Amino acid sequence: xxxxxxxxxxxxxxxxxxxxxxxxxxxxxxxxxxxxxxxxxxxxxxxxxxxxxxxxxxxxxxxxxxxxxxxxxxxxxxxxxxxxxxxxxxxxxxxxxxxxxxxxxxxxxxxxxxxxxxxxxx
Amino acid sequence: xxxxxxxxxxxxxxxxxxxxxxxxxxxxxxxxxxxxxxxxxxxxxxxxxxxxxxxxxxxxxxxxxxxxxxxxxxxxxxxxxxxxxxxxxxxxxxxxxxxxxxxxxxxxxxxxxxxxxxxxxx
DNA sequence: GCTATATTCAACCAAATGGTTGACGATTAT
DNA sequence: ATAATCGTCAACCATTTGGTTGAATATAGC
Numbered sequence: 001x002x003x004x005x006x007x008x009x010x011x012x013x014x015x016x017x018x019x020x021x022x023x024x025x026x027x028x029x030x031x032x033x034x035x036x037x038x039x040x041x042x043x044x045x046x047x048x049x050x051x052x053x054x055x056x057x058x059x060x061x062x063x064x065x066x067x068x069x070x071x072x073x074x075x076x077x078x079x080x081x082x083x084x085x086x087x088x089x090x091x092x093x094x095x096x097x098x099x100x101x102x103x104x105x106x107x108x109x110x111x112x113x114x115x116x117x118x119x120x121x122x
Numbered sequence: 123x124x125x126x127x128x129x130x131x132x133x134x135x136x137x138x139x140x141x142x143x144x145x146x147x148x149x150x151x152x153x154x155x156x157x158x159x160x161x162x163x164x165x166x167x168x169x170x171x172x173x174x175x176x177x178x179x180x181x182x183x184x185x186x187x188x189x190x191x192x193x194x195x196x197x198x199x200x201x202x203x204x205x206x207x208x209x210x211x212x213x214x215x216x217x218x219x220x221x222x223x224x225x226x227x228x229x230x231x232x233x234x235x236x237x238x239x240x241x242x243x244x
Numbered sequence: 245g246c247t248a249t250a251t252t253c254a255a256c257c258a259a260a261t262g263g264t265t266g267a268c269g270a271t272t273a274t
Numbered sequence: 275a276t277a278a279t280c281g282t283c284a285a286c287c288a289t290t291t292g293g294t295t296g297a298a299t300a301t302a303g304c
Contacts, residue, residue, distance in 0.1 A: 022148035025218075027292085028138055034221065045250060057293055059252060064291095078250050078301040086221040093218050095153075099160065099208040149262085166281060179263055181282060186261095200271040200280050 017069070021092045024068035029053075030061050037071060037084040044073075044080050139191070143214045146190035151175075152183050159193060159206040166195075166202050 024030055033047055048058035062082055065071045069088035074081050146152055155169055170180035184204060187193045191210035196203050 016150055018153065019148055019150060022144050023291095025214075026141055026144035026148055028141060029292090031140065031217075038221065043250080044252095053292090054294065055250085056252075056295080060292075063252095075251090075300095080251065084221065089218050089221050092147075093215070096147075096211050096215050096218070099156065099206065099211050145261095151262090167279085175262090176264065177281070178265080178283085182262075185282095197281090202281065 017088075017091055018095055020068040021070065021088060024064050024070055025092075027061070027064075029058075030065055033058075033061060033065065033082075034070060034084065037082060041081050041083045044082065047082060139210075139213055140217060142190040143192065143210060146186050146192055147214075149183070149186075151180075152187055155180075155183060155187065155204075156192060156206065159204060163203050163205045166204065169204060 029051065032051075036042060036047060036050075044059060044062060045055065047062065048055045051058060062071065062073065065082075066073050069085055072083050072085050074083070151173065154173075158164060158169060158172075166181060166184060167177065169184065170177045173180060184193065184195065187204075188195050192207055194205050194207050196205070
């Protein structure tokens with residue numbers, strides 16, 4: 001049907017992208033990583049440096065972020081570069097817009113949130 | 123310090139609101155519930171009706187949504203009314219805006235997403 | 245060819261998540 | 275008073291999550 005052409009479907013095998021994106025965002029370590037990548041692309045080791053957990057743990061977090069599409073990883077030589085993929089947030093953002101007409105972004109509030117994130121996570 | 127006055131902090135006891143909001147949004151059942159409440163306030167039993175799971179399970183989901191602030195519950199008589207609280211999304215929305223200047227909401231895309239959500243979840 | 249660096253893999257663990265069922269407390273209706 | 279309805283609680287279960295450690299696999303440098 002025409003509907004199926006426009007509104008693509010998910011079978012049991014593939015999870016709704018919103019599931020994985022929101023789940024990825026639910027972890028403070030992962031949000032902190034996204035904030036770091038906002039500044040610049042980074043190697044896995046460098047991403048891990050400020051955190052008090054093992055490199056393997058960060059590697060897992062990066063894997064989750066990659067599966068969700070929020071970042072991409074490209075291996076050049078022996079280092080794997082992590083790059084923010086902000087487009088992946090668009091679906092989630094669009095979904096959220098349905099729940100109220102938010103006033104245009106308040107930059108003060110945004111700065112406070114960013115600040116809090118960096119303080120408490122990194 | 124002045125900073126602490128403006129940028130309020132979280133101790134180990136209280137979780138970052140973003141944690142709970144994003145975690146709440148990561149579950150398709152809970153997103154479907156939010157979509158239902160977008161239409162109207164509903165009693166717990168009525169929320170549960172379209173789902174293929176127990177009332178107790180839905181009650182738990184509603185508890186999680188309430189803790190996250192995404193909905194509120196008010197008991198009148200023997201029925202507990204559930205009400206959408208879209209303000210809780212604002213923090214998350216603001217946080218997400220930091221990751222790219224999304225073009226103004228595309229309503230076509232939004233409708234497709236809503237449609238997909240309703241089809242696959244309910 | 246060795247050695248150091250970058251990253252992942254595999255096995256394991258504790259805690260959290262999402263569901264079930266059955267009993268229970270409140271409230272409403274007969 | 276008794277019965278039906280609304281919703282939660284408690285105990286349980288399987289699976290997922292977020293972390294650890296130690297070994298393994300590239301790749302780069304000497």
